[in-house]
Amino acid sequence: MQLEKIPDLEVEALQGIQQKFGSQLKAINISKIKDLAACDVLDVVKKTKIPLYKAMEFRKKARLVRELIFFESIITKLTAQKYTVQQTIESDVETLMKITGESKERCLDFLFQLSIVTIILDTKVCRSLSISALQTEPYLIETPLSPEKTSEIDNIADEVFGELPAKIAIIGASGVGKSTITALSQFERIPEKHIPTITCDVDEIVVGGAQKIYLHDTGGQEQFGFLWGRWIKGSDGIIIVVDSTPANLEESKFFVEMIKKEAPKTAAVIIANKQDLPGALPHEQIEQELGYKTYPMVGIDYANREQILNIFADLIKLSPRLANLIPTQVKEDTVIKEQEREIEITPELLEKIDAAQAEIDNVDQVILGIKENMKAVQENEEEFRKLNTDLIIANVQKRRRQMELRALVMSGGKSKCLAFDVHQDTRNVSYVIRCECGNIYKKLVTVSRGMKTVVLECPTCGTKCEVPKESWYELYLAAFK
Amino acid sequence: MIIKKNAIIYKREYGETFTWECIAPLFMSLTYFVEEAPDEVPHDILNTVFYKIGYSTNKKLNLLFIFVTDINDPDEIIVNQLQDFNKSVSALMEAV
16 A cells, blocks of 8 residues: 555646636636746745745746647547557657647647656556555554553463473484483483383473473484484474484484484573583584584483473573472472382371361352451451451461471371471572471571580470471481381 | 454464464465455464464454464463453454
């Protein structure tokens, strides 16, 4: 549509003059038009005090009118001789002179002007055809909404699609440790001998407690080579695993080339596995040779689980909020894993779990009721404060019950109930203890290097409990046993 | 991505693997198809070689919602997310 708006002064002027004068054209005093068309604009400005651009525009229109009158006189003569415009353009000057009786210069001028008008009209027809073609053809144009509206939709999109699992493709030659890396990240049993992966395994892991990742553990044997390109194409990140041997380093250049060809925009890193073996190439050398960021790794060591999750987090650009939760996740998974071996789900345990869950649900209802009451009495400050206190107490109760439930589940119903929160940044540790008297209490302790033990006192019965500073983890385990 | 008539009014990319040029012709066909379809399309999923293209319409507001995702993503999740997105954005647009 913008094309149509481009001003075409000549066409507009001709159309405008035709519309404006039309039938009155013959009645206009031709001599005045001629005078005006030939006038000195500066003279006109002096005499009339109109702006210069107006005078120029006026003179231009007068010239056009003059030409139009001249045109019309010739066209009238041509029409009388049953001449069409097409014939006129094709006729030579001498024929035209005979028909119209005009001078050679005038006839040449007429033909020239006529051809220009024809070209302009043709151009206009072409333009209108192009515009209509653009309007009817499926032509997607980006016309973004306002920044405010876009931001609002961004929020909706983040909320809806935020939990979308990311995809990481793990590629590399056969036997370099791709499945071992996958098992390590999932905290599963690390394979003791090499069992080749057939085509590809897709596993789901959670990083930072919330972000799901699909791991595409591809078969490294050449017979599955036709699939590698396909797997890496849809991925958010690619990991090339190498076994840190010179032979495999050369072999892995093929995968680097494949990434550059098939998924050049996708983030990729290299894991230099088997760094514990003698003769393993340093990861710096591998990085230099293959051109991607390289992490040293011993995939068969569970202690490297945190590192592997951090690599995944870097690769998919995980938000710092979730990335910071990885150490806690690793510790918790370790505890759960060890407890799982001992847990026996009995009907009694299930009953206890149901009872605890029901209690939590009840507290939730109380909280909901308090919130509704708070809305109603917001104007009464005193009552509002009281309800606010009730709400805090109810929330604390809920949190206690949740912790109790968590410990109960993790210990297979044998626990004295104990939980903790570790705030690593401030070295604050929250210990949650169930005392002999049955009371459950939580205490936040700031631990320092000099401290060896932490003493916790039950606020109900005053019984003291001495806990080794760094042994909250052991304490946790011991409590379950 | 949200398309109104034949104009893309909203586009958001997660990750950097999306090759716009490969899928653009499909969008055009989809726009045509949805325009011609007499009824609302609550959700539908097209499978291409590398991507799944889920779409949903709001004929009242003349909107077409397109969600391109990996071929391995489960249809159930795509459908749910697409419908949630359609519902939320339509409510936002209607409020204007």
